[in-house]
Amino acid sequence: MTVTRRLFLQRTTATLASGPLTTSAFAQGAAPLDYPTRNIRSLCNFGPGSGADIVVRFYSDRLSKLAGQPVIVDNRPGAAGNIATQIAATAKPDGYTIMITPGNATLASAPHLFNEIAFDPIKSFEPVARLSRLPFVVIVKPDSPVRSIAELTALLKAKGAKARYGTSTNTATVTAELYRQMAGLEIERINYNAVADALRGLLADEFDFAAYDATWVAGMAKNNRVRPLAVTSSTRVQAFPDVPTMAESGFPQFDLTPWWGVVVPTGTPKPIVEKLSGWFDQITRSQDAKDFLGTFATEPWPGGPDDLRKLIASELDAWGRYIALAKIEKQ
Known part of the structure; x- marks a missing residue:
């Protein structure tokens, strides 16, 4: 066998061997290495000027700097936050629609408050990152x-x-x-x-x-x-040092501490989820975020996809109990 023929066969074998791997990678929905290449839509469940809007705009601005692309806040208020959540659940799972959200209000409590919602808090979303908690x-x-x-x-x-x-x-x-x-x-x-x-x-x-x-x-x-x-939290907060807790005010069993997280539609490729998760973790652990969140009585609470997945599941159960205790009828 000549040297030329041997080299041809080696290259052909290598090409054939790599073919199924490349096909498999695309079949699994691998993220493009250059993601993102265009604007990212950041859904906000509540209106401009609300507390939620302030938090969403902070994180969206910092994410834009890390991602190298504009992150555009899209306020979709209404139905106690359910409108934006439904949009997020049905968006194309390509990493270009994210929802930075007060998850207790939009994910954990919604199934217990409404007879019909067009999303499932667990099945409709891929958890990306846990961000913070606040009273x-x-x-x-x-x-x-x-x-x-x-x-x-x-x-x-x-x-x-x-x-x-x-x-x-x-x-x-x-x-x-x-x-x-x-x-x-x-x-x-x-x-x-x-x-x-x-x-x-x-x-x-x-x-x-x-x-x-x-x-x-x-x-x-x-x-x-x-x-x-x-x-409503169990301890006083920095932004209101002179404001007592509900427990101090005569209701010792009162302790509600809502939380924030980031989700994307189910089916979003894992490499994109991991990339977004890393960026959000970097933002939340920064001194910039600690200063911003502290100003607004919010405590940084970083965590990855698995942390958020477990939190959503446990909070679904907890908010079911809260709502039952409060005797709130489904709408």
């Missing part, structure tokens, strides 16, 4: 005579069937209903499409109190738009 805050309007949970409870009892609270998110509803149940109150619920609408309702005396995420409340309180009465 909710019970608030009243800034010129209210109420300055504590005890005073709010007394006011609501005095008003009887005329007492009301406002809400536009699942977690806000659960927080208010748990308080109502624990305090033995009769309160009417007023639903709003967005937090901005609820704020206008609060200032217009359409209801007596609300409960919203600490990120949004911190900004509103700083500008004297709302008055915080208590936080």
Whole structure:
């Protein structure tokens, strides 16, 4: 056999051997090495200016810097966050649609609050990263005579069937209903499409109190738009050092600490999920993120896809218990 023929056969054999491997890689949905090559859509479950919007825009901006492509925030408020979640669940699984979300409100509690939702919190998504956790805050309007949970409870009892609270998110509803149940109150619920609408309702005396995420409340309180009465976490938070917990305010069993995570549609190639997860981990562990999140009463809580997968499963069960305790009927 000549040297030329031997080299030809070696090259042919190598090419044939590599062919099935290359085909297999594409069959498994391998991510292109240059991902991303265009804009990434970052879905936000709530409206512009909300606490969720602030967090989503922070992470989207930092992700854009790492990915080298614009990350465009797409606000899709409505149905207590379910509209954006449904869009995320049915988006093309190519890594160009992500959802940075308060997962307790949009994933863990939704199946327990609504008779029909067009997504499955576990089957519809690939977990990407765990980000942070933060409390909710019970608030009243800034010129209210109420300055504590005890005073709010007394006011609501005095008003009887005329007492009301406002809400536009699942977690806000659960927080208010748990308080109502624990305090033995009769309160009417007023639903709003967005937090901005609820704020206008609060200032217009359409209801007596609300409960919203600490990120949004911190900004509103700083500008004297709302008055915080208590936080829902088991300990006080940096952004509200003088604001007691619900436990300190007479409800020792009250402890709700919502959390944030990132998901993409099921079927997104694993290399893309891993790439995104690494970027989000880098962002969350940065001093930049710690400073930003601390300002808004939020604690960094980094974790990878497996951490988030386990969290979603456990929180589905936990929020089922919370909602049952609060005796919230499905809508």
